[in-house]
Amino acid sequence: MAARHKSGNVRLTADDWVQAGFEILADEGLTGLKLDQLCARLGVTKGSFYWHFEDVDGYRRAVVESWSQFRDEDRDQIDGMRDLPPRERLAQMMALLVRPRLYKLERAMREWARSDDSVASAVLSADRRILKATRQAFSDYGFDAAEAEKRATTAFAAGIGLLHMPLSELKSMYGPSLRKQLEPQRNWLLDFLLRP
CATH class of the missing domain: 1.10.357 (Tetracycline Repressor; domain 2)
Structure with missing residues (x-):
């Protein structure tokens, strides 16, 4: 899913975030599609999310488009x-x-x-x-x-x-x-x- 740096950090793409959203939607439904749960699933901080998406609404639009x-x-x-x-x-x-x-x-x-x-x-x-x-x-x-x-x-x-x-x-x-x-x-x- 995501490329790992030698330091152990994860470099995620917007698609990695979308795929994690698909997994959460499938497992838990819309109520589970929250930023904290996304970060926990991917093992990263919110900063990584905001690198790719302006806000949660923008992220959700990306999930629907994908x-x-x-x-x-x-x-x-x-x-x-x-x-x-x-x-x-x-x-x-x-x-x-x-x-x-x-x-x-x-x-x-x-x-x-x-x-x-x-x-x-x-x-x-x-x-x-x-x-x-x-x-x-x-x-x-x-x-x-x-x-x-x-x-x-x-x-x-x-x-x-x-x-x-x-x-x-x-x-x-x-x-x-x-x-x-x-x-x-x-x-x-x-x-x-x-x-x-």
């Missing part, structure tokens, strides 16, 4: 799937968007969006891009525009619902290898949504 760029990268990956058959494209999109590593962060960003208009705007923008690609896959499968819209919205809502289920509950339902266990569930949902 998350938006991260989601844009997801969108770029989805755009790269355009030539796949629609069912395979949808399966890969679903797997991409509910990666365990990002599960808690995605949920935390959506919670944050409930109380912050700029975060809500970033989440909405990301959602619109994903919905558009999902709609296109259903359309490519052969559904008319209205039907593709309904099915894409249903698939998207199911994914959001999954994000808001407690991870402990999902693991109790599907076992410790959650990712493997969810694959049959995802395939069932795709089969259901692709029925004529």
Whole structure:
């Protein structure tokens, strides 16, 4: 994460601070995203923070912008799937968007969006891009525009619902290898949504 000087001091980048914020958001939610906790996690003083950010509001804006760029990268990956058959494209999109590593962060960003208009705007923008690609896959499968819209919205809502289920509950339902266990569930949902 950070380059260490020979003296043992840590030279952090703005991205190191943002990544620490992502970790805290995923672990503790927005209430944990405080300067003292960031410094403790990174093992540095507040002076290091102020080297990169004017204030906590500026830092939080950087976290949201970085998350938006991260989601844009997801969108770029989805755009790269355009030539796949629609069912395979949808399966890969679903797997991409509910990666365990990002599960808690995605949920935390959506919670944050409930109380912050700029975060809500970033989440909405990301959602619109994903919905558009999902709609296109259903359309490519052969559904008319209205039907593709309904099915894409249903698939998207199911994914959001999954994000808001407690991870402990999902693991109790599907076992410790959650990712493997969810694959049959995802395939069932795709089969259901692709029925004529």
